[in-house]
Amino acid sequence: MSLLTDRRAIVTGAGGALGRASSLRFAREGARVAVLDLCDDAAHETVDLVRGQGGEALAVVADVRDETQVRAAVEAVVRAFGGIDVLFNNAGVMPHQDVSFLDADLELWRTISDINLHGTMLCSKHAVPHIVAAGGGAVVNMSSFLAELGCRIPQDAYAASKGAVRALTRSMAVQLGPQGVRVNALAPGPVLTAHVEAFFPDPQARQLRLDRVPLGRFGRPEDAAGLACFLASDDASWITGQTVVLDGGISSNYL
Numbered sequence: 001m002s003l004l005t006d007r008r009a010i011v012t013g014a015g016g017a018l019g020r021a022s023s024l025r026f027a028r029e030g031a032r033v034a035v036l037d038l039c040d041d042a043a044h045e046t047v048d049l050v051r052g053q054g055g056e057a058l059a060v061v062a063d064v065r066d067e068t069q070v071r072a073a074v075e076a077v078v079r080a081f082g083g084i085d086v087l088f089n090n091a092g093v094m095p096h097q098d099v100s101f102l103d104a105d106l107e108l109w110r111t112i113s114d115i116n117l118h119g120t121m122l123c124s125k126h127a128v129p130h131i132v133a134a135g136g137g138a139v140v141n142m143s144s145f146l147a148e149l150g151c152r153i154p155q156d157a158y159a160a161s162k163g164a165v166r167a168l169t170r171s172m173a174v175q176l177g178p179q180g181v182r183v184n185a186l187a188p189g190p191v192l193t194a195h196v197e198a199f200f201p202d203p204q205a206r207q208l209r210l211d212r213v214p215l216g217r218f219g220r221p222e223d224a225a226g227l228a229c230f231l232a233s234d235d236a237s238w239i240t241g242q243t244v245v246l247d248g249g250i251s252s253n254y255l
């Protein structure tokens with residue numbers, strides 16, 4: 001028996017690195033996956049990869065900031081799959097221009113919150129009633145280890161948005177527990193995607209960060225996918241309201 005047999009899942013931001021790895025893992029574990037992304041091409045690439053490994057997937061193009069688009073996307077998934085059991089709110093942005101609150105650009109701050117926080121809220125608002133109607137299920141939210149730790153190279157809008165996702169996760173869990181919906185979050189440390197690598201301008205900057213990782217390596221998209229899959233599955237059936245950090249030990253490391 002696989003972890004997500006017969007589950008109907010939505011993965012947002014599923015055209016990107018972690019969302020794609022999660023869609024592939026969810027599908028390998030038996031789920032039908034709605035691959036939701038702002039980018040049509042990226043969503044279809046993920047769908048092709050899922051189908052290529054024998055899984056079932058559907059591309060849904062929507063901007064998680066836009067309530068009309070989110071409502072329509074959720075309705076399209078319900079029409080195609082007959083319901084929803086799992087929502088993985090993975091879509092998020094971490095712009096290189098995000099710096100200290102002292103130098104914050106308010107428009108950029110709002111954009112980051114709009115996608116990372118308000119997008120999580122909107123997708124949950126529209127998908128959760130269907131999860132309840134299906135008799136219960138799971139929501140998995142995407143936080144970050146940067147919500148757990150301060151940093152001398154700040155990304156304050158991002159950290160604040162992901163901290164808010166953590167708070168929302170707890171509140172959703174308490175409200176939805178009696179209806180059989182578990183809500184948890186994952187908080188990954190640096191996962192080496194091309195976008196994250198661009199934060200390390202030179203080998204020294206990269207090594208500085210690597211030296212902080214007791215397990216001696218950066219994260220991989222599959223690390224996040226594995227945890228998201230576990231949290232979405234019945235193996236986590238008594239876990240709710242939690243944010244699980246996966247960071248190779250960075251947040252336990254004083255020096």
Ligand SMILES: NC(=O)c1ccc[n+]([C@@H]2O[C@H](COP(=O)([O-])OP(=O)(O)OC[C@H]3O[C@@H](n4cnc5c(N)ncnc54)[C@H](O)[C@@H]3O)[C@@H](O)[C@H]2O)c1
Nearest residue numbers: 013015016017018037038063064090091092144188190191
């Ligand atoms: N990569 C890391 O090191 C890391 C660490 C901690 C947390 N995270 C979080 O994991 C999630 C995925 O990160 P990633 O590294 O795969 O990023 P990514 O940029 O590879 O993927 C993000 C995806 O989200 C989509 N997206 C962006 N805005 C959207 C919107 N408004 N509506 C719908 N889709 C939208 C993008 O098109 C993209 O496909 C993000 O929430 C990110 O903050 C990443």
